[in-house]
Amino acid sequence: MGDLSESLALALGPVIGLDAKLMDIVTLSLRVSLSAVLLSALLALPLGALLAVGNFAGRRTLTVVVNGFMGLPAVVVGLLVYLLLSRAGPLGPLGLLFTPMAMVIAQAILVAPLLAALTRQTVADAWREYQEQLHSLGATTRQAISTLLWDTRYSLFTVMLAGFGRAIAEVGAVMIVGGNIDGVTRVMTTSIALETSKGDLPLALSLGLILVVLVLTINALAYVTGVWARRRFG
């Protein structure tokens, strides 16, 4: 318990004093995870909508696969992306390993199944309501997907917040493809891992507290958005 109160004091100090290094770490975490979610959403959201609306061979199998990959361990994703980006691997010449871009790629892959599966669920619910009407108006599958994605945009915003939460909280993938390099690829989670392994538990705890506050804020934002949207649009 002594560690906990020491951490609270420690956490506030650097934050209030805007410790430069700490700010860099927090900023990098936010940038990496935000980019990862946006990048992932570009493909995952239409995929989820397609799974909800489409009618093609293998749709059920693909849905099961996507759902299954939601539970993909972060370290496994990290390992796979590492093998891709390593100099000895196919994308080696790009020189992306141990850079923030590699972390973005790894996290984007990590959260893609989550985004797709939640989108599929959201869109499927709306599709149940809209299907006959959209068919009646002569909408093609493509048009239907566009319409549904736009119409469920507030729910999808919540979906993306869920993805962001998963991304910013993971350590396995960014540790392997980022290398936890001081000043370059060190983010909140890898810092916590490092400080813990150095036995500096108070510092690790304070970083952890900041991370938890961040995640709670995101979830509160998601909730408020949902309530507001429902009230406004019905």
Added chain:
Amino acid sequence: MHTIFPLTLSGVAFAPNQVPVLADIDLRIDAGAHTVILGANGSGKSALMRLMHGLLKPTAGRILWNGSESRPRAQCLVFQRPVMLRRSALANVAYGLQVAGVPSARRNAQARAALERVGLTHLADRPARVLSGGEQQRVALARAWALEPHILFLDEPTASLDPAAARSVEQVIVDIHRAGASIVMTTHNLGQARRLADEIIFLHAGRITERTPAGDFFRRPQSSEARSFLQGELP
């Protein structure tokens, strides 16, 4: 001017999963019709509407528009419960035009005109889903009307509405008919059928038992099933 009429159903049957819903349907709808389909619950009215509109495919028989099997665009179906997108009333009407490929420059103007025709100009920018049932149904009608359909199908359009809202929706249907579209609708409301129909098609257990001009039908229905129906239901 290209016409989509007559709409002919020959020997149409509908039996999804081997459950018979409709059988031996032979029907012809011409331009200018105002036809009301009556029948008890489960007689197959909704299925018939959806088959004609093209949402369902018949298990047997053919559905032809002016001799062609291709489904024309100039026909709409309005459902009992209107489906509104999470956008303004105006945007909902414009959406139908968007799907039909009307360029955005003209969409809003046409949508606004349609809303004016149904008397909802003052609600154009309101989120459609917070409107009352009657207002939403009129938006749905505006959406259909904006597409300038030659024929409008309506499946129990006022069943979920209170009498005042139902009357305002009826008025819109009359206006659309006057503007030149054929109307084919189902209803449980006999008073409504009396007010609006030129002719009645009566469905019983998936078969058409009679097709009579409206006035004659209510005075002296030809089939015994129709007679029981009219006696069982009070207007």
Added chain:
Amino acid sequence: MKTLQRSMLSAIACLVLAASPARAADNFITVASTTSTEQSGLFGYLLPLFEKPSGIQVRVVALGTGQALDLARRGDADVVFVHDPVAEGKFMAEGYGVKRQEVMYNDFVLIGPKDDPAKVAGGNDISVALKTIAASKSPFVSRGDKSGTHSAELRLWKASGIDLGAVKGPWYRDTGSGMGPALNTAASMNAYILSDRGTWLNFRNRQNLGIAVAGDKRLFNQYGVILVNPVKYPHVKQAAGQQFIDWLLSDVGQKTIASYQIGGEQLFFPNAKR
């Protein structure tokens, strides 16, 4: 819909590519080193003194020695800086390095619980200590991760005449982790553990642990630095990497290494050959 996608793409571009703190260092080298070296705090002290005058950013990826060498074998590092002469020799023999040079040494220490169940504290003979620990089956934590420390530990068991395979039991805890986490585990389990002095001095979670045995010549720990072979991997930053190595071996570099202290105690002893 298309405009939304386009704005998302530009948002990503802005977030990731622009205003990166490491912008200045398109001039950087990747050094694969060990967790013990990083966790001793040496790099935090040493590297800025090289980076400022040279303008070359040194990016350290800290893993176990075995992992660091494997990383270099895949061409993912420009320089390796590790402490396992046998493994480094193998690396050189396989042709992955240009030249192996000695930089500095420190020593290993045997850490143990203050209540000392095996009664080895205060001794200065590591073989005796290990034999006693094995015989008494006192809890012992091993890193088990192909690191320099782990290799040294295994060599010491062998040198003490102990066949680990034969005597291993629940008392020998193989954790497969870095130095810090292994120390954390030993602290919680009240176990003995072999550690490098640097990590131990910088370690904050000691709980009931203290130094049991130190000073034996066999606990000597040599660090070496190797430039990854550009013949094998043409993309290796040969010039910048060599500049870093030259600096480490220079008078300035060696003096800087010697000046690093924790609690008034010197951690590393430079011994580059001239």
